[in-house]
Amino acid sequence: MALTWVLAGNSNNLKIGKSAMLSRRSTGFRAVLLLMVILPIGVVAALGDYITAEDYLNRVFWGELPASNTVWLTGERKQRAEEILGHKPGVLRMRYWGDQSRSAWIVDEIGKTEPITIGIVIGDSKIEEIEVLAFRESRGWEIKHDFFTRQFRGAFIEQQQRLDRSIDGISGATLSVNAMTKVSRLVLYLAESIGNPKTDLY
């Protein structure tokens, strides 16, 4: 900024620009100060558990929690899960509450280095809703906002377990966006196994 003023001072044409720059500096300066106060608060507020698993399940099942069951990630399912996640699934079985027509899942998936806990409800083979239950990294938490998660509502999977739509990313949150997309595809895929007699066999 100092240099630009020096340059401006050396040219007659830019003298007006210099005084204009001075008054811009005051409002700009104030805006920067304000941001410096708000941003750290925003970051601190973004970390941690937004909602416990119990509270989430109570909400999506209106207080009447159904029994839970599991889908084992073995054989073909393990392979597909690995393809979807881009890495070996960390667990051998995944739990859901509900049944074929409507199920809720709580899944942990690493964003960058820490797991993001995602709650997802599947109804009639489509995503009814998806929510971030806990976020543990300092960046990428923007995916918790409704403006982002509502893109997933009504989504289902097509060929190769790809979502029927493309998800608009958030710049600076690519890894979190990827994590949420992968979890959606995986859960939609696994939900197909509910009620299938082969499901609960190891």
Place this chain on the structure above:
Amino acid sequence: MGVVSALFVLLLSFTGLVLHHGSSLGLDSQFITSSPLLNWYNIEVPGITLSYTAGNRRASIIEQAIYFDDAMLPGSYNNLAGIVESEFGFVIATNNRLILLTEQGELVEVLASVNGVPAGITAIGVGVGGVAILDSAAGLVQANLDSLRWEAVVDAGIVDNWSAASTVPEGLEAAIREHYRSTLLSVERLVLDLHSGRIFGAAGALLVDIMAVLFMLMAATGVWIWLRRRSE
């Protein structure tokens, strides 16, 4: 002078380029194992806090990592209450979670309060019929891990065997600490520190600041000279 700045420009641009693609290059999941580098960072590994055995397998905790023998389990845990054998393999208890493992130590599932796991678990034992019993804040609880039923137990006598802490044999302790040490410094951290100069501490960071200011000055004065020449 020109050569030095050229070298700096190369270093800063190269490390910057690498950092830009850190995730796709997997830099945050690759770790430095070289001792000289780890020593440069003064990375010391603490001792194993606590360890228990079940059968001929061992569960140990070091900082927030739990190891099953010499294999680190995924997840972050604040404490360890014990390990017992179960019909499908093993169960490791922390104060509020149960980690279910197969015989080979593969992770089946981690159960938490949402599944009914009682809070404040201080010990895990095996009761009649091989059933897992937990000593929790709510008293003794019998855990049926298939149906996820949790029943209060009145008679402590049904516990055959409480998981008890023991010392880790030297060889295994060394292997665990060596492995844990190699998870502490990621390649990304190293490249970041090279890029910012912080690998040489505050002096290094200051040097990079000075180089940045010099580059800005060169750019600005270069444009100024060009402008002046244009107006002649």
